[in-house]
Amino acid sequence: MSNERILIIEDDIQIQNFMVYTLENAGFSVEGAVSGSEGIRSLIQKKVDLVLLDLGLPDIDGMEVLHKIRERLDVPIIIVSARDQDSEKVAALDDGADDYLTKPFSATELMARIRVALRHYYRFSKEREKEQPEEAVYENGGLRIDTEKHMAYKENEEMHLSPLEFKLLLLFMQNQGKVLTYQNILHKVWGDGYGNDTQVLRSVMASIRRKIEKNPAKPEYIQTEIGVGYRMDEK
């Protein structure tokens, strides 16, 4: 993972220092910007592999920066936000951001998010270039899902999942480590026109958790992101 360039757009110098230090330690080459316009400028000047974007910037609204980047580039964008910006966070994710971090976050979390975002990005671009078919089998810890046989296993034992449960679990297995918003999941599993009704989603989640987790209230696989959606941890 060396020599990938990461652009940090964050006006809080302390947080910026912390991120620069962590990422440089991990071998990335890092660029810092303290305002939206500065961030967009450096994006145009040099190729960047990933953007960390604070939503609360002094000059331009973070959402606008996100839209401006998305207009020209499909580079992974990770949102950095304060805790009380739930709705903005979700809007950003629905508008094309890849993941988010809530302040305060640890170096471990930061690294994990970046790794996942980069991996997804590379896989997608590879798939697009070579027109590789999607993988047939996905694994995570004790879970395995076989799309060809349409079977799901836990510790090598078959799990009996309803079609919706299967579809939902598959979506998580394909997006390990990545946050999926309610909107996102509803759109991908239930299809368009289902609207914003998350109640069915929550019920299906509850029953999946009862099948895959030892204790559904202390999930090991699928974590709840309150107010945002769900994320499957990589084992």
Next chain:
Amino acid sequence: MDKRRELLLDIGKLLLTVTAATILGKFFTKAGFQEANIVVIYILNVLLVARFTHGYYFGIASSIISLLSFNYFFSAPYYTLSVYDSSYLVTFVIMLITALITSALTTKEKLLTQEAMEKGNENQMLYQLANNLSDASDIESILKVTIESVGRLLRTDIGCIYIGKSGTIYFQQIEGELVRQKAENYDEIEKSLVRLKTQYRKSARAYEYPIRGQGRLLAVLKINGSLSEEELKGKSRLLHAIIENVSLALERIEIMTEQIQDRQKIEKERDRANLLRSISHDLRTPLSGIMGTSEMLMDMTDKQDRRYCLIQGIYQDADWLKSLVENVLNLTRLRDGEVLIQKEPEAIEEIIGCAVAHVEKAFPDREIDVQIPEEFHLVPMDARLMEQVITNLLDNAVKHTKPDEKIQVAVSYTRAEVIVTVRDEGEGIASCDAPNIFQMFYTSKTRSSDIKKGIGLGLAICETVIKAHGGTICGQNRQDHQDHQGAEFIFRLPFS
């Protein structure tokens, strides 16, 4: 004194007019006028006496004296009270009756006028009083207005003690001079006057009239004791009206003051909440920095290294501070009613999962047992706030237990609500703390000193949030254990 002088004066007036009438009568006879003119002069004399003396008696007396004078001076035989011509007797009778009726009518008319004037004056006075009272903007000016009015009415020294919720104010006239005094044992006065059945109480030096408000003694009106009870009785109707007016005015001022105080209190509270909020808000960012950096340092340090512990301490303190800040922010938001709770159908197990994960991360040596039923319901709630509630309850449990004492969260459903129980095996709730645990800024007095001090916000927030959701929360020592070892907090949220 005055009465006797008045009496003497009236007698003088009587004698003067009778004499004048007689002398005039003498002139008339000399001038050869008829006797009827003399009778008319005497009737005029009676009328004047009745008009300018006090009471009926002088009118009657002047009627009789006039008759006798006429008999004595003007009917033959002159200068005796006997008569020759018996027709005079008829004249006498008619004259007497006319004189008596004239005197009676005049006196009555005079009394009526006097009464009307007095009434007019009283009304004028009451009107003036009401005006002055409604102009008064504080208790002191009401007392002054009252004293002045009553003083003018009774022409004696008046005092007035206001008995307020926060103290007394006492003004007293001493020979017409208004003096501010210290209220003497007003507790006693209050006690003796509260149950008073009569209109006033007489003590050695003063008459004391209670001025009552709604269900409370507002003030005491003191009237100089040298005044006679008859005089007071004469003014009792007016005094009663004055007291009524003063009571209304006092109550008006009290309500006004209370409203102003309430408003000031609300403003002060709002200012404080705003300050608290902005400070908390500004604390967040640097705290995030401290937590992030210390976590990074932890990542970079070997767990055996002694420095690891130190850094972990920094992290835990920062985390504690941050949860405090979040609590303050939530509380100020809730108290303001600014952010209404945003209720969505939520799975309580998800929220418990997040809270447990957070607490276990902050206290890596603790494991929290979570029990949820197979059954599943969505319950409307504000997920963020509910996470805070459960986190607070768990934090509390961690604080009050040793690492080997278990902490458990259990969920169950009834037909209409979800019940969440957080129980531990710790020291439990001391009986002296039990009634106060949900109070804001209450911290246990019995807590051992090594436990990190809270500022008593956690449970207050829990209660506020749960109540705002239409639910209930209670804290007690465990009922499922024989020896009631440990504490349990149970909250219930309705499905709708």
